Amino acid sequence: MGKNLYITEKPSVAASFAAVLGVNISKSDRTRGYAESKDSVVTWCFGHLITLALPDAYNDAYKEWKVEHLPIIPEEYKYVVIDDEGIKKQFETVKSLMLREDIDYIYACTDSGREGEYIFRLVYEHSGTTKPAKRVWISSQTEEAIKEGIKNAKDISHYDSLAQAAYSRAKEDWLFGMNFSRIYTCLYGRHLSALLKESRSSVIAIGRVMTCVLGLVTDREKEIRNFVPKTHYGITANFISMDNKIEYKGKWVPEKSKIIKFADDAQDEERYISKQEAEEVIEKLKGKEGKVKKVEIKSKNEQPPLLFNLAELQSEANKKFKLPVDKTLETAQSLYEKKLITYPRTDCRVLSTDVVGELPKVLNGLYMNPEYKGFVSRIKDFGELKITKSTKRYVDDSKVTDHYALIPTYVTADLNRLSENERKIYNLIVKRFLAIFYPPAVYNTVKVETEIDGEVFVTSSRTLKEAGWKEVYEVSKSKDEEDLTEVPIHLLSKNEGCETKNFELEEKETKPPPRYTAxxxxxxxxxxxxxIEDEELREQIKTCGIGTSATRAGIIKKLKDIGYINIDSKTQVVTPTLKGEAIVELVRRTAKELLSPSLTASWEKGLAMIENKETTQEIFEKKLCDYINKTIQKVKKSNSDNSINLIRMFKDVI
Structure with a gap:
């Protein structure tokens, strides 16, 4: 009987598999690129070992960038081992193991997602092996998960549609990058270098997702730059109630007929009045007593937030710790490889029913950690676990795709052995997880309406009655809470008279939309x-955004690295550079659909359809090639009259 060969995505993951398989990886094994026992061989990739070849692999003439060569659309795509000595050596090692006579079965143990599938398939296909292969699909690196994954490994053909989507994604990015980067560089590289006062012609990098994201950042900046603030006014009255002697403030609520509508303003739902009207109201009400018209007391429940997916985790860490989004992904990946959290590259925010049975074990693992013991004890005090297979808010198989939400594993973390970033990210994930087992937070909300001569002033307060899940998880104060009073207005009585001490005229300005943070x-x-304005299209692609959970952080980082955007290290605020703005303007005037979120998301939807067997790879790639061909011709034509002058366009910005 021969051996099984296990191929992981990275050496660090190989160590986890080796431990489960009883294979010892020595220092010399690491040097030679694999380790083995009497029945198992474990080897690894260094991420991608093989990539799509550059255009000059198809024709030497393509070494020179020329408009007349475009579009470049290969009939059959060529692949090459990445030009790195270590990578080439490891590919030869993996290839030789795949071809070894004593290897019976090959197990694909790369990350359980589209890119992990692509990494394995390329190596498998370019090794020349015909050995049967199985896919190990796991959502955590714990010993149990790995054992279960190996035991339940399915024939690799079960994941063929995922592999087809992965190949199509790579071809799509290649076609966009190679064709559009070349044509824009050839036609407009010198224009851009003249604008930037650079001696060499600029290379203009265009990407299917990257350029669309750059467009979002640039459009927001233009919106802010062109924003004209509009002044409006409000009135605050200071009251003292006659019976309870409670001093409180109320905000005037104008009748709809007095509201100014700023039709072009994003905030036009607010109630705006002119200074003259506000002054007239104050004059009319001066010296008049008020009366409490209404005291409305309600109890409101606030449910714990949903579990993290990668995007929400990156957003939260960026907000709370100013941690760059790519650093959060890197940290989460490290925690995953240390067996402390489940697979981080997930878009899902709920659990699958088959995970529910594991939750007590995860809670017990957290109980062993002094940092979380008290929180878990409280959960035990509540009695039966709040989360069951029928808790639709947090458990829903219909919303789970490749992986469920990001949660901790049962492995007890030694927080002292984690880096500062690892502790921060792990703590966020654990506390968000623990919060779902707690009851809702309960608020007492009070709304008081005070009337003076037919004019209504509103006062609101909100007090936390029962902390519930907020014992565990800290939530930043929302803007809505800034106008709340801490005065005990719940003690006011309906029809109680009020002395109006004075009025304050408030001058306000409308504000532009905020800049994006990472x-x-x-x-x-x-x-x-x-x-997307079209409701049908919006519904069709609602599960597909721009890019994927695995790639979004890398796209933002690349835009920063190539000088198209700036990210403030303290605030994490994102702004376009002059170079980035100029590129967006060039694209807008020549092939504006490249900036369209709906088009970019619909390509992502197409890949998901291949994966779900709702369309074929052939249909998708034909549409893709037609689009590339048509759009390249369009860009060529747009340059025929030489009407684009970047220096003139940006004379006010330079």
Whole structure:
């Protein structure tokens, strides 16, 4: 009987598999690139070992960038081992193991997602092996999960549609990058270098997702730059109640007929009045007593938040710790490889029913940690676990795709052995997880309406009656809470008279939309559907954003690294550079659909359809090639009259 060969994505993951399989990886094994026992061989990739070849692999002429060569659309794609000595050596090692006569079965143990599938398939296909292969699909690196994954490994053919989507994604990115980067560089590289006062012609990098994201950042900046603030007014009255002697403030609520509508303003739902009208109201009400018209007391429940997916985790860490989004992904991946959290590259925020049975074990693992013991004890005090297979808010198989939400594993973490970032991220994930087992937070809300001569002033307060899940999880104060009073207005009585001490005229200005932070940009990419006016299309692609959970952070980082955007290290606020703005303007005037979130998201939807067997790879790639061909011709034509002058366009910005 021969041996089984296990191929992981990274050496660190190979160690986890080796431990389960009883294979010892020595220092010399690491040097030679694999380890083995009497029945198992464990080897690893270094992420991608093979990639799509550059255009000059198809034709030497393509070494020179020329408009007349475009579009470049290969009939059959070529792949090459990445040009790195270590990678080449490891590919030869993996290839030789796959071809070894004593290897009976090959197990794909790369990350359980589209990219992990692509990494394995490329190596498998370019090794020349015909050995049967199985896919190990796991959502955590714990010993139990790995054992279960190996035991339940399915024939690799079960994941063929996922592999097809992965191949199509790579071809799509290659076609966009190679064709559009070349044509824009050839046609407009010198224009851009003249604008930037650079001696060499600029290379203009265009990407299917990258350029769309750059467009979002640039459009927001233009919106802010062109924003004209509008002044409006409000009135605050200071009251003292006659019976209870409670001093409180109320905000005037104007009748709808007095509201100014700023039709072009994003905030036009607010109630705006002119200074003259506000002064007239104050004059009319001066010296008049008020009366409490209404005291409305309600109890309101606030449910714990949903569990983290990667985008929400990146956004939260960016907000709370100003941690760059790519650093959060890197940290989460490290925690995953240390067996402390489940697979981080997930878009899902709920659990699958088959995980529910494991939750007590996870809670017990957290109980062993002094940092979380008290929180878990409280959960035990509540009695039966709040989360069951029928708790639709947190458990829903219909919303789970490749992986369920990001949660801790049962492995007890030694927090002292984690880096500062690992502790922060782990703590966020654990506390968000623990919170779902707690009861809702309960608030007492009070709304008081005070009337003076027919004019109504509103006062609101909110007090936390029962902390519930907020014992565990800290939530930042929302803007809505800033106008709440801490005065005990619940003690006021209906029809109680009030002395009006004075009025305050408030002058306010409308505000432009905020700039993106790296965290809010990640969420915007995830929820691309909100940009789509067509309701049918919005519904069709609502599960597909711009990019994927695995790639969004890398796209933002690349835009920063190539100088198209700036990210403030303290605030994490994202702004476009002059270079980035100029590129967006060039694209807008020549092929504006490249900036369209709906188009970018619909390509992502197409890949999901291949994966779900709702369309074929052939149909998708034909549409893709037709689009590339048509759009390249369009860009060529747009340059025929030489009407684009970047220096003139940006004379006010330079």
């Amino acid at each position: 965290g809010s940009l990640i969420i915007t990419m995830e929820k691309a559907g909100k940009f």
